[in-house]
Amino acid sequence: MTDAVRSENRPEKRKRAISRRRFMADVARTACGVGLLGLGIGMFSRAGALPAMSIRPPGALPEEDFLSACTRCGLCVRDCPYDVLQLGGLGEQVPIGTPYFVAREKACVMCEDIPCVPVCPTGALDHDLTDINKARMGLAVVVDQETCIAFLGLRCEVCFNVCPVRGEAITVDRRPNPRSDRHALFIPVVHSDACTGCGLCEQACILEKSAIKVLPTHLAKGELGSHYRLGWDEKAKAGKSLVSPDLEHRYNLPEGMRYDHDGEGLMQEEPSPFEDDPLDTLNRGLDGGT
Amino acid sequence: MASYERLGADAIAVKGRLRAHKWLLLRRLSQVGILVLFLLGPWAGLWIIKGNLSSSLLLDSVPMTEPLVFLQMLAAGFVTPATTAITGVLIVAGFYLLVGGRAYCSWVCPVNMITDAANWLRQKLGIKPTTRFSHHVRYWMLAMVVLVALASGSMAYELINPVSLIHRGVIFGVGMTWAVILGVFLFDLFVTRRGWCSHVCPMGAAYGLIGKFSLLRVRADRREVCNDCMECFVVCPEPQVIQPALKGAERGIGPVIVAGECTNCGRCIDICSKDVFNFGTRFFK
Numbered sequence: 001m002t003d004a005v006r007s008e009n010r011p012e013k014r015k016r017a018i019s020r021r022r023f024m025a026d027v028a029r030t031a032c033g034v035g036l037l038g039l040g041i042g043m044f045s046r047a048g049a050l051p052a053m054s055i056r057p058p059g060a061l062p063e064e065d066f067l068s069a070c071t072r073c074g075l076c077v078r079d080c081p082y083d084v085l086q087l088g089g090l091g092e093q094v095p096i097g098t099p100y101f102v103a104r105e106k107a108c109v110m111c112e113d114i115p116c117v118p119v120c121p122t123g124a125l126d127h128d129l130t131d132i133n134k135a136r137m138g139l140a141v142v143v144d145q146e147t148c149i150a151f152l153g154l155r156c157e158v159c160f161n162v163c164p165v166r167g168e169a170i171t172v173d174r175r176p177n178p179r180s181d182r183h184a185l186f187i188p189v190v191h192s193d194a195c196t197g198c199g200l201c202e203q204a205c206i207l208e209k210s211a212i213k214v215l216p217t218h219l220a221k222g223e224l225g226s227h228y229r230l231g232w233d234e235k236a237k238a239g240k241s242l243v244s245p246d247l248e249h250r251y252n253l254p255e256g257m258r259y260d261h262d263g264e265g266l267m268q269e270e271p272s273p274f275e276d277d278p279l280d281t282l283n284r285g286l287d288g289g290t
Numbered sequence: 291m292a293s294y295e296r297l298g299a300d301a302i303a304v305k306g307r308l309r310a311h312k313w314l315l316l317r318r319l320s321q322v323g324i325l326v327l328f329l330l331g332p333w334a335g336l337w338i339i340k341g342n343l344s345s346s347l348l349l350d351s352v353p354m355t356e357p358l359v360f361l362q363m364l365a366a367g368f369v370t371p372a373t374t375a376i377t378g379v380l381i382v383a384g385f386y387l388l389v390g391g392r393a394y395c396s397w398v399c400p401v402n403m404i405t406d407a408a409n410w411l412r413q414k415l416g417i418k419p420t421t422r423f424s425h426h427v428r429y430w431m432l433a434m435v436v437l438v439a440l441a442s443g444s445m446a447y448e449l450i451n452p453v454s455l456i457h458r459g460v461i462f463g464v465g466m467t468w469a470v471i472l473g474v475f476l477f478d479l480f481v482t483r484r485g486w487c488s489h490v491c492p493m494g495a496a497y498g499l500i501g502k503f504s505l506l507r508v509r510a511d512r513r514e515v516c517n518d519c520m521e522c523f524v525v526c527p528e529p530q531v532i533q534p535a536l537k538g539a540e541r542g543i544g545p546v547i548v549a550g551e552c553t554n555c556g557r558c559i560d561i562c563s564k565d566v567f568n569f570g571t572r573f574f575k
């Protein structure tokens with residue numbers, strides 16, 4: 001009797017044991033497969049950093065936050081009236097489906113009402129940005145001072161003239177031109193406290209390849225050590241000199257010497273080649289060598 | 291067992307060709323129609339709906355956000371989304387709570403047309419199941435998607451999610467989309483029957499979870515006249531969901547197909563020559 005029961009039960013039991021074993025194996029297989037896939041996706045997601053020439057739309061959160069907030073819906077792309085923005089495609093370096101623009105191709109024209117921002121459903125483009133001048137999409141940098149024709153002594157100032165924040169984001173600084181010794185260089189200088197990173201300057205640069213480029217701010221900016229104090233700032237803050245008494249700087253030089261850094265240091269004063277009366281100077285050497 | 295050649299012949303004989311494909315045709319109309327609505331904007335400047343399935347804006351006023359995308363956003367650490375996204379996800383989740391979670395799959399998702407096509411070709415060519423794996427893989431996938439977002443701090447799955455890739459690719463004209471379409475098609479054609487949508491896709495899994503509670507359900511209200519032709523099991527993308535409702539009378543199981551995996555596609559209604567199935571609510575009449 002017991003034998004009969006056992007023989008009836010055994011295959012049943014064994015089958016159950018086998019099916020349980022198979023079930024466990026299936027679960028393990030699934031877990032491993034899906035786990036590996038997850039690992040792959042995770043690593044893939046970390047590998048693709050935003051290339052330096054791809055600029056996020058105005059108001060975009062810092063890249064890390066942006067990648068968690070942007071649903072890749074393209075609504076910002078749709079509401080940009082100038083078709084500046086595009087979505088990252090498959091096989092591109094920009095994380096797939098996220099919005100960006102390439103300044104040299106089509107720069108942001110800094111719409112006053114910033115239509116691309118409020119349409120963003122999640123706030124990946126920060127809705128608190130209401131003044132386009134406060135946007136910080138990147139930072140323009142005159143990256144190549146060897147080809148920028150302003151540095152070569154020509155008057156260009158195209159980047160300065162197209163800048164929507166002209167005079168604040170870009171100024172033109174005059175410097176002496178050492179090549180001619182009597183002309184000025186009109187050098188474009190970008191100021192990070194006002195540049196929005198719109199890229200209009202990069203788009204407009206007249207070179208074959210732009211000498212001024214908008215870069216992501218973290219690439220463009222240096223950072224002083226926190227212990228640095230700027231004397232002139234401190235002085236302004238204090239409203240008086242912090243070194244007292246504040247004396248005019250003076251050199252104590254021997255008679256007939258002067259200090260001129262451009263002439264590379266200590267110089268002998270030379271008597272002027274000019275006569276007091278300019279006519280005498282001009283007439284010099286005309287009357288037979290006397 | 292119904293043979294593929296004869297599949298639907300009875301239904302056509304009884305109900306006529308049109309009524310035997312009623313829900314299928316309506317479904318295709320819906321899938322194509324939604325795609326066309328999205329395309330009218332970029333192609334004809336008619337902005338009825340803007341964006342893509344991840345987030346969109348209907349008539350410039352009704353926001354919609356995809357629940358799994360929203361979930362990934364939270365998991366990735368962005369827990370303070372603007373109200374638009376919150377409203378959007380509530381609208382979408384609420385809608386599918388009414389019409390059936392995976393109604394998204396059979397009535398909206400563009401991938402469904404690809405996988406249906408693959409399945410059709412698979413039947414034509416008589417390709418037998420090769421690899422077999424569990425229907426539950428998708429829930430593992432769903433967990434993985436959330437975990438990866440949590441660990442990487444970004445919507446990592448959206449980098450490979452074929453639903454987003456294909457829809458965005460078509461609407462925004464992004465290159466290489468054909469490769470994803472081909473990939474899904476070949477996967478379903480050769481790897482396993484209804485491989486992507488009924489086994490792997492975590493998005494379908496998420497809608498399936500909504501479907502567990504959704505109001506509109508398919509019911510086998512006239513199950514007593516079932517003549518065991520088994521054709522519903524053949525056409526159903528999730529055949530396992532039919533069994534309890536259709537055959538559970540003796541075990542006291544109600545006629546409602548309660549499993550969240552049912553896509554509310556209505557193919558079972560179409561194919562049944564005895565009109566066993568119908569749409570209804572999950573509650574007893």
Ligand code: SF4
Nearest residue numbers: 080108109110111116
């Ligand atoms: S500010 Fe204007 S031009 Fe610039 S990205 Fe936004 S919508 Fe486009």
Ligand code: SF4
Nearest residue numbers: 070071073074076120
């Ligand atoms: S609108 Fe916002 S969520 Fe949509 S793609 Fe643009 S940044 Fe991303």
Ligand code: SF4
Nearest residue numbers: 163195196198199201
């Ligand atoms: S990117 Fe160029 S044009 Fe735009 S604000 Fe900065 S300096 Fe001006």
Ligand code: SF4
Nearest residue numbers: 395399401487491494
């Ligand atoms: S299972 Fe996924 S791919 Fe298939 S129809 Fe549903 S959401 Fe689309």
Ligand code: SF4
Nearest residue numbers: 526552553555556558
């Ligand atoms: S049970 Fe019917 S409605 Fe549900 S998925 Fe299967 S065929 Fe479609």
